[in-house]
Structure formats: structure tokens, C-alpha cells
Amino acid sequence: MTLAAAVVLIATATSAVAQSRAIYQQTQYKGQEIGKLTGDVYYARMDEYLSVFMVTPDGIVLVEPIGTEFATWLKGELASRFKVPVKFVIYSHHHWDHGSGAAVFADTARIIGHEAMIARLAMPPASTPLPQNVRAQDANGNGRIEQGEAQANLQTQFTLYDQDRDGALSGAEVTRGPLVFVRPPDLTYRDPITITLGGKRVEVLPKPTAHADDNTIVRFVDGSGVLFASDWITVQRVPFGGDVATKPELALVKTVEPLEFEFFVCSHGMLGKKSDVVSNIRYREELREAVAKAIGAGQTLEQAQASVTMDAYKNWEFYAQQRPGNVAGTYRALKAGN
Numbered sequence: 001m002t003l004a005a006a007v008v009l010i011a012t013a014t015s016a017v018a019q020s021r022a023i024y025q026q027t028q029y030k031g032q033e034i035g036k037l038t039g040d041v042y043y044a045r046m047d048e049y050l051s052v053f054m055v056t057p058d059g060i061v062l063v064e065p066i067g068t069e070f071a072t073w074l075k076g077e078l079a080s081r082f083k084v085p086v087k088f089v090i091y092s093h094h095h096w097d098h099g100s101g102a103a104v105f106a107d108t109a110r111i112i113g114h115e116a117m118i119a120r121l122a123m124p125p126a127s128t129p130l131p132q133n134v135r136a137q138d139a140n141g142n143g144r145i146e147q148g149e150a151q152a153n154l155q156t157q158f159t160l161y162d163q164d165r166d167g168a169l170s171g172a173e174v175t176r177g178p179l180v181f182v183r184p185p186d187l188t189y190r191d192p193i194t195i196t197l198g199g200k201r202v203e204v205l206p207k208p209t210a211h212a213d214d215n216t217i218v219r220f221v222d223g224s225g226v227l228f229a230s231d232w233i234t235v236q237r238v239p240f241g242g243d244v245a246t247k248p249e250l251a252l253v254k255t256v257e258p259l260e261f262e263f264f265v266c267s268h269g270m271l272g273k274k275s276d277v278v279s280n281i282r283y284r285e286e287l288r289e290a291v292a293k294a295i296g297a298g299q300t301l302e303q304a305q306a307s308v309t310m311d312a313y314k315n316w317e318f319y320a321q322q323r324p325g326n327v328a329g330t331y332r333a334l335k336a337g338n
């Protein structure tokens with residue numbers, strides 16, 4: 001083996017290790033598998049995470065690449081099962097645990113993302129100081145976090161932050177985030193676009209949210225009826241964060257209901273149907289109504305968190321963890337007129 005070949009092998013191994021399944025969110029969903037949804041549309045799972053793809057005689061349209069290790073596995077599976085190349089990869093948003101690994105498909109695919117993704121992937125100026133919340137990790141006080149100093153996320157995701165691979169994280173690298181393996185899109189869009197491959201249409205729809213201003217949802221149209229949305233609309237799972245029932249968020253989420261589809265896939269958890277999307281919207285509406293009632297009755301935030309129990313959703317995943325934050329965010333939003 002030549003030295004160059006050996007170096008390439010090491011680099012490949014490093015990037016695979018960098019995004020091993022273990023650094024991703026872990027839940028009760030386990031395993032790596034491909035399964036059919038309907039027609040020519042399939043899902044692919046890596047533990048908690050889900051992607052979707054459509055197979056045509058002219059090639060494959062894929063949404064989330066998820067990560068370098070998963071994308072490498074998936075590429076091999078797609079080649080041996082379907083014998084056509086991936087022609088398009090569509091990003092849902094820039095976050096590392098969904099957008100990493102598209103480079104694996106770059107030899108045959110065009111990579112599509114919302115135009116707001118470009119700014120999210122850009123490296124801030126070199127003069128950017130370490131963010132306040134990680135400055136304590138800079139034990140030697142040189143303004144950078146060396147591998148030996150890194151703790152928590154900066155430790156487990158060190159290679160995902162270290163863009164220039166110099167073994168230390170600058171303020172700019174920490175500020176940008178763990179995005180080393182998120183390849184910038186080849187093609188950006190702002191208004192809805194439709195991709196046609198093998199005579200079948202795929203709609204790429206912009207839905208900028210509080211979670212991600214580059215959020216994209218994807219609707220597989222002909223002979224399928226599958227909608228994919230990452231993070232934003234979850235299946236029998238309480239939505240994450242506080243901004244789940246603000247006026248703009250409710251208005252945006254309700255634009256999904258009239259779309260025509262039968263199967264729904266969120267990037268996390270269990271597979272769903274359209275009724276799951278409707279339930280997710282109803283949860284948000286009922287939450288807003290209940291919190292408004294609590295405010296009307298003169299309840300404090302703490303009282304509202306205790307009284308707004310959303311009992312009909314007690315069996316949803318993350319109920320215990322997310323309900324209090326949902327109530328708090330909605331309480332603050334209503335008080336602020338949002």
C-alpha cells in the first residue's frame with residue numbers, strides 16, 4: 001500500500017468514527033433498516049433517526065443524509081438493492097444530526113437546500129471570541145479549546161466542530177456549530193420547487209421555523225403521497241421547546257394540513273400518517289387555548305405549568321420532559337401578545 005492510500009484510509013475511518021451512531025440522540029428506537037412506505041417511496045432508519053427516499057428508473061431522490069457513517073451504509077444498500085444512483089439529496093435544515101454526510105452522494109447527486117442554509121454554514125470572522133458559556137473550558141486561557149480541554153458536547157463532537165482540523169476549537173468554530181460534515185448545497189431555493197425524476201414529482205417546500213430558518217419539507221407526489229418534515233412536526237411525541245404554539249408557529253404548522261398526503265415521516269421516532277400531523281396541530285391549538293384560559297384565571301406561570309396537564313396526550317413520547325416547557329413558552333408568548 002502506498003503512503004497516500006494509507007492516509008486516505010485513515011481519513012475515511014476518522015470521519016466515520018466522528019459520526020458513529022453513539023453520538024446521536026438515543027431513544028427506544030434501535031437498528032438500521034430500510035422499509036417500504038408506499039409505491040416507490042421507502043424509509044431508512046438509523047436508530048432514532050429517519051430518512052425517506054424515492055426510487056425511479058432514472059435514479060433516487062433522498063432527503064436526510066443523517067451522517068457520514070449512515071450515508072455510507074445507505075449508499076451501499078441502495079446500490080445493491082436498486083442499482084440506480086442517488087440523483088438528488090434534499091436537506092431539511094442545516095443541523096448536524098440531519099444534514100451531515102451528503103458528500104457521500106456528491107459523485108452522482110445534486111444537493112439541494114434552502115438558501116438560508118448558506119449563512120448557517122458560513123464560518124464567522126476569525127476574531128470571534130469563544131462564547132461565554134464555554135470559556136471556562138479554556139483552561140490555559142489561550143482563547144481556544146484544545147482537544148484535551150474540551151468537555152461535554154465539545155468533547156464528544158470535537159471533530160464535528162474542528163473545521164480546519166488543527167486540534168483546537170476557535171471561537172468561530174464553536175460559534176458556528178458542529179457542522180464539519182454538512183456539505184453546502186449545490187443548489188439553493190427560496191420559493192417552492194418541484195423536482196421531476198423518472199416522471200415522478202417531488203415538491204420541495206420552504207417552511208422557515210423557530211427551530212431552523214432554513215427548514216424545508218418534502219412531498220412525494222406521484223403514486224405515493226408521502227410527506228417528510230424534520231424535527232418540526234413529530235409523531236405521537238410532544239413537540240420540543242417553547243415556541244410551539246405562538247401565533248406565527250401555529251399559522252405555519254396549519255399550512256401543512258391541506259397538503260395532500262397519506263403517509264407522514266418525521267426525522268425522529270415512529271412512522272406516521274396524516275392523522276398524526278393533524279393531532280400535532282390539535283395539540284398545539286389545545287395547548288394555546290388551555291394556557292390562555294389559565295392566564296385569564298389569573299394563574300402565574302408556575303400555576304399554569306401545574307394546571308395545564310394536556311391529559312389527552314399523556315401517552316405521547318417526551319410528555320414529561322417537554323410539556324412544562326411547552327406551557328412556559330406559550331404562557332410567555334401569550335403575555336407578549338404572540
Ligand SMILES: [Zn+2]
Pocket residue numbers: 093095098211212231
Ligand atoms: Zn434540528
